[in-house]
Amino acid sequence: xxxxxxxxxxxxxxxxxxxxxxxxxxxxxxxxxxxxxxxxxxxxxxxxxxxxxxxxxxxxxxxxxxxxxxxxxxxxxxxxxxxxxxxxxxxxxxxxxxxxxxxxxxxxxxxxxxxxxxxxxxxxxxxxxxxxxxxxxxxxxxxxxxxxxxxxxxxxxxxxxxxxxxxxxxxxxxxxxxxxxxxxxxxxxxxxxxxxxxxxxxxxxxxxxxxxxxxxxxxxxxxxxxxxxxxxxxxxxxxxxxxxxxxxxxxxxxxxxxxxxxxxxxxxxxxxxxxxxxxxxxxxxxxxxxxxxxxxxxxxxxxxxxxxxxxxxxxxxxxxxxxxxxxxxxxxxxxxxxxxxxxxxxxxxxxxxxxxxxxxxxxxxxxxxxxxxxxxxxxxxxxxxxxxxxxxxxxxxxxxxxxxxxxxxxxxxxxxxxxxxxxxxxxxxxxxxxxxxxxxxxxxxxxxxxxxxxxxxxxxxxxxxxxxxxxxxxxxxxxxxxxxxxxxxxxxxxxxxxxxxxxxxxxxxxxxxxxxxxxxxxxxxxxxx
Numbered sequence: 337x338x339x340x341x342x343x344x345x346x347x348x349x350x351x352x353x354x355x356x357x358x359x360x361x362x363x364x365x366x367x368x369x370x371x372x373x374x375x376x377x378x379x380x381x382x383x384x385x386x387x388x389x390x391x392x393x394x395x396x397x398x399x400x401x402x403x404x405x406x407x408x409x410x411x412x413x414x415x416x417x418x419x420x421x422x423x424x425x426x427x428x429x430x431x432x433x434x435x436x437x438x439x440x441x442x443x444x445x446x447x448x449x450x451x452x453x454x455x456x457x458x459x460x461x462x463x464x465x466x467x468x469x470x471x472x473x474x475x476x477x478x479x480x481x482x483x484x485x486x487x488x489x490x491x492x493x494x495x496x497x498x499x500x501x502x503x504x505x506x507x508x509x510x511x512x513x514x515x516x517x518x519x520x521x522x523x524x525x526x527x528x529x530x531x532x533x534x535x536x537x538x539x540x541x542x543x544x545x546x547x548x549x550x551x552x553x554x555x556x557x558x559x560x561x562x563x564x565x566x567x568x569x570x571x572x573x574x575x576x577x578x579x580x581x582x583x584x585x586x587x588x589x590x591x592x593x594x595x596x597x598x599x600x601x602x603x604x605x606x607x608x609x610x611x612x613x614x615x616x617x618x619x620x621x622x623x624x625x626x627x628x629x630x631x632x633x634x635x636x637x638x639x640x641x642x643x644x645x646x647x648x649x650x651x652x653x654x655x656x657x658x659x660x661x662x663x664x665x666x667x668x669x670x671x672x673x674x675x676x677x678x679x680x681x682x683x684x685x686x687x688x689x690x691x692x693x694x695x696x697x698x699x700x701x702x703x704x705x706x707x708x709x710x711x712x713x714x715x716x717x718x719x720x721x722x723x724x725x726x727x728x729x730x731x732x733x734x735x736x737x738x739x740x741x742x743x744x745x746x747x748x749x750x751x752x753x754x755x756x757x758x759x760x761x762x763x764x765x766x767x768x769x770x771x772x773x774x775x776x777x778x779x780x781x782x783x784x785x786x787x788x789x790x791x792x793x794x795x796x797x798x799x800x801x802x803x804x805x806x807x808x809x810x811x812x813x814x815x816x817x818x819x820x821x822x823x824x825x826x827x828x829x830x831x832x833x834x835x836x837x838x839x840x841x842x843x844x845x846x847x848x849x850x851x852x853x854x855x856x857x858x859x860x861x862x863x864x865x
Contacts, residue, residue, distance in 0.1 A: 372454040375462050381451055382470055385477060386547065388444040390633045393642060393733045395439055396803025398423070399488050399845075402434075404805040405827055405834045406686040406796075412678045413704075413712025414650055419679040426834065426842065430864040433848040439488070441481045442495060448478045450498040465536050472534035476553040479527035483560055486524060487807055490569045490844050490861060491517040513857035517569035525564070528557045542608055545629045551604055552631040555736045558600040558744055565593035565751065566811050569844075580810050580843040585817030587753040587784055598748040601741050604630070609738040611768050616699035619731060621721040630736040637721070637728035644718035644729030647801075649704070650676030657704045660711070670702060670719065673727040682800070684711050685829025690797055693773040700800050717801050739765060739798055747791050747812070755781035758791075765794055785815035792820055809834065810843055819843075839863075 371377055401407075402423035409425035412418055421427070423434040451474050455467060462470075485492045493512040515523070535550040542549055566584040584591060610627050617623045625632070635642050649657070651674060655667045682701070690697040701713040720729040746761035759781035763774075770777045779790055792812045795804055809821040820826040821843065822833045835842055841863025852858055 372459075373461065375466065378451075378455055378462065378470060381447075382473060385444070385447055385451060385474070388447055389477065389480075390640075392439070392441065392444065393633045395441075395484065396735070397801060398435065398803075399439065399484055400803030400806050401801065402806070403428075403834075404809055405830070406682055406800075406805065408681045408683055412681045413706050413710040414653055414676075414678050415710075416650065416677045416679065418681065419646065428842065428846055428864075430846045430849065430860060433846045435845070436848050437851055438485060438492065438847075441485065442493075445478060445481050445495060446498050448474050448481075449496055452478075453498055465538065468534045468536055469539050472531050472539065472550065472553065473548040474531075475527045475534065476531035476548050476556060479524050479531060479560070480556055482520065482524050482527065483556065483563075486517070486520045486569070487563065487810070488845050489847065491515050491520045493858070494520060494523050511855050511857045514859065521560075521564060521569070524560055528553060528560055532557060540607075542630075545625045545632055546634045548631060551607065551609075552736055554600045554603045555630060555741060555744075558597040558741075558748075561593045561597040561600070562744060562747065563807075563811060565591050565597065566813070579840040580819070582813060582817055582819055584751055585813055588751060589753045591751060594748050594751045598745065598752070601745050601748065604738070604741045605745075609741070611738060611742075611764070613768065615696050615768055618734075618737075619699065619717045619719065621730075624732050628738045629732075629734055630738060630741075632735055632737075633733040635730040635732055637723060637730040641720070641729045642718060642731065642733060644720050644731060645672075645675050646677075646679040647681075647715045647718060648672055648675035649678055649706075649712070649714055652676065654704075654706075656708075657706050658708070660703055660705060662705070662708075665704060670714070671722050671727070672719075673722065673725075675727065678712075678714070680715070682713055682715060683829060684713070686796075687713055689793065689828055691770075691777065693777065694769050694797065695771060696769050696797055700797075715801050734802060740804075743791060743795055743798065746787075746794075750784060750787040750791065755783070755787055758787050762787075762790055762794055765798060769797070785813065788812045788814070789820075789825075792826065 371381075402420050403426055405424075405426065407420060407424045408418055409421055410418060418424065422429070422432050428434055452471065455462075455474070456471055459467065482492070482494075491514045494515045495512060531553045532550070535553065539550045542551065566582070568581045568583045570579070570581075584594070588594070608627065609630060612618055612623070612626055612628050618626065618628060648670070649672075651668050651672055653676070654665070657665050659665060687697075687701055687703070700716060702716050703711070703713045706712050718729060718731045718733075720727060720731050722728075742761045742764050746758045749755070749757040749761065759779050762779045766777055766779060767774045781787060782790070789812075792808055795808050799805070809826060810819050812820050814820055814823040814826075821835050822837055822840075824831055824833045827834045841861065844861050846864035847858065847860055852860060
């Protein structure tokens with residue numbers, strides 16, 4: 337943990353107003369009594385906490401998709417080396433962990449801890465309603481970070497203080513052992529329930545989809561409790577972590593965690609959210625802040641762009657590309673101007689799981705043949721826009737959208753023993769995907785395992801690049817009651833599962849050696865020693 341705290345001392349807070357960035361003062365200023373004395377400072381600090389989150393916009397895809405075996409792990413269709421190994425080829429070891437320092441989220445958590453410490457007390461410059469709203473955001477965002485850490489590493493250090501702002505301190509006081517997985521999950525539940533309780537009735541509206549809200553808390557709560565219902569990490573006696581273990585493997589109409597998840601999800605139904613009629617409209621410049629978005633990270637051509645260029649063809653090399661029928665495209669069919677080199681690309685067997693009638697296929701991928709022999713595809717959700725002779729990768733990054741609510745409700749109903757309700761939620765997604773071809777693709781409820789598979793495939797097609805699949809593979813179950821990460825049919829284009837059962841420990845990630853060397857209290861995950 338020592339390195340974590342040093343990085344906080346060196347980090348500056350970045351604040352956003354809408355999408356306008358301003359530099360703030362050094363970190364130690366925010367721990368002083370000079371800062372926390374007026375409402376505008378609280379607002380500014382919370383905006384900075386959201387800026388912290390935007391800085392981590394790649395985290396959902398890195399931790400939630402890279403390991404799910406749908407990305408090319410060596411050379412792209414255009415002959416360019418990919419980014420992402422050893423994650424994309426599932427070759428993580430204690431010396432090659434893919435990510436460093438718990439994905440470097442502890443400085444972000446420290447900022448939230450500092451905020452809570454200074455706002456969750458008697459203050460006379462904010463009303464109780466105003467203070468509650470900001471605390472609802474803070475506890476929700478802290479639960480968001482810790483839930484990613486828990487699903488990725490198991491038990492982690494639970495840091496709730498901001499000691500580095502308290503003046504001179506013995507470095508050994510900053511050492512902190514990992515809590516057990518059970519303790520970590522209980523802490524996350526406590527935080528998300530605090531977040532829910534702090535939001536007032538007046539907060540149950542979306543004023544800004546770039547801000548954490550009551551509805552973001554409800555969706556995260558559903559994710560936490562659904563995970564709790566279906567996955568146990570290690571055993572209560574474990575001092576750090578064990579494998580993710582399947583727990584709910586069949587119908588249980590009285591499962592309290594699933595019932596809690598369902599209740600949270602229903603709080604988002606019949607509110608101000610709905611599916612956009614056309615899936616492709618979600619990803620256009622005009623589609624920003626649409627009625628399907630519950631929470632998103634803002635990108636703006638005049639302020640900050642994202643990593644979209646890494647997902648598109650190299651314009652300089654694309655002159656001889658054709659469509660899949662052999663018709664020549666021309667030098668730059670998507671009008672990207674300067675895109676490339678292509679560094680992330682989805683595998684063809686994954687793209688082939690889409691039916692041709694599924695409108696999500698062309699809205700998600702731009703397919704081509706390169707030099708008449710290599711079939712490839714660009715992921716289009718982050719295509720951005722061309723303006724004034726320049727292409728900007730300024731697509732917003734969705735964190736939560738309403739389609740997820742519907743498919744999570746399908747999963748809840750399946751676990752609670754209501755297969756017809758499960759199928760109805762799946763079909764709400766398919767109606768948009770297939771349009772007037774829907775009746776040919778209508779889902780008819782099957783048994784528990786059939787429905788789990790249908791949910792996985794629907795999530796695979798719906799949430800490409802949104803950081804869902806790896807966690808879906810760990811949570812959803814096959815007919816043997818085992819996570820789909822051990823099922824060959826979920827490993828598209830292969831006869832082998834993504835993980836064999838002797839590699840079950842790899843459901844969790846290893847802790848990198850710098851963390852282990854920096855804090856003698858931290859222990860490695862089993863299997864990686």
